[in-house]
Amino acid sequence: MADGSDRPDSLDRLNARLLDFARERDWEPFHSPKNLAMALAGEAGELLEHFQWLTEAQSAALDDEKRRRVAHELADILIYLIRISERLGVDLIAAAEEKIRINERRYPADKVRGDARRAEEYGD
């Protein structure tokens, strides 16, 4: 870490812990990027199921029990995201920063303001 802190970044700590978790169970052979991508998408499907019959307003006002269950789905997605990045040697934070820079150029604020759908015209 270049910031002089002894404490590693949260994602780095999670990554180390998840690697231990997989190794202790000999699950690494199952964790090909292909399989992890499927597992991640499966969790994304579970996330959808929480919201599919809710209105947008209801989705923003979950009760505590529902919010906790959704938080666990988000956690599952993050877990597989970290695992697949580790297997591919991808720096997830750097990739996100690069992608945000691309999006800033692709979707100029003055052109897409107030209309997320217009982003399609500018995106790929």
Place this chain on the structure above:
Amino acid sequence: MADGSDRPDSLDRLNARLLDFARERDWEPFHSPKNLAMALAGEAGELLEHFQWLTEAQSAALDDEKRRRVAHELADILIYLIRISERLGVDLIAAAEEKIRINERRYPADKVRGDARRAEEYGD
């Protein structure tokens, strides 16, 4: 930050930046948890498409161009994961840590070693 560092955690920095990005474009009204869950699952679908005709071994040995494209899909997923967590007031790192603790109890290393499929018998 409790670690004495002035530098916020990577996810916190990304969260702040993504919030600015959405606000500058007046895209917050589109960013209901329901819609963000759809966007996240859409990106998970794009991730799958990179791997669907590859063998597991090929998925672990991407060339640089393909790896860069996959890294951008992973970045898109992280971006929506951060956005939806922000909208729901979920602490993503704390949720992941809690979920790992649950998984450690649910999948005892000595019972599921070497067989990820057996995890089904213990999971939900």
Place this chain on the structure above:
Amino acid sequence: MADGSDRPDSLDRLNARLLDFARERDWEPFHSPKNLAMALAGEAGELLEHFQWLTEAQSAALDDEKRRRVAHELADILIYLIRISERLGVDLIAAAEEKIRINERRYPADKVRGDARRAEEYGD
């Protein structure tokens, strides 16, 4: 066909045509159920992307161009659904009829009327 018609059912005709399509291209080796499930989920992700920033009302009032693009995504999903059923020897229509019977018992009309969310309490 037991109905005295010489014309095979639509799904049977599509199935035969898709089998030819795969064989002419030597694509059958790629069409494992695992890979086809990924391809289907990838197309489901593309379907989501058409709707993610639309309100529910807008999603029911697509213009012709958008409706045609959505129709093609639905077609892609049906295509992979037929292919995976063929590879697994599953009779898709019979499976759907069986699932509807299960749902009729699981979600009694008088208990879940007007509240699709309550279906959760009765479903798995």
Place this chain on the structure above:
Amino acid sequence: MADGSDRPDSLDRLNARLLDFARERDWEPFHSPKNLAMALAGEAGELLEHFQWLTEAQSAALDDEKRRRVAHELADILIYLIRISERLGVDLIAAAEEKIRINERRYPADKVRGDARRAEEYGD
């Protein structure tokens, strides 16, 4: 039906039955195309979960119990596919036939033979 048969096509029969099912439960208001797309993608996620830790060979050799569970996931996907098509006024069979014609032009057998990955170069 133009074929002189009194028996409607399988998809037409399922469509009529699913429409009744939704109406008897007053679930039609929940069945916006947006929501149905989410439900379909959620079921596609469940399909993935059956295959994610299997090899391709294992995915083609399911035991009876697993095959029955997978058949039910495929059924769920077909059910939502029929429902969303009904809501959008899309003729699913005609759309699939049109999409196959497009694919036949897009992926010429002599150019993509034996390499599904090369399809990317020709597809969109």
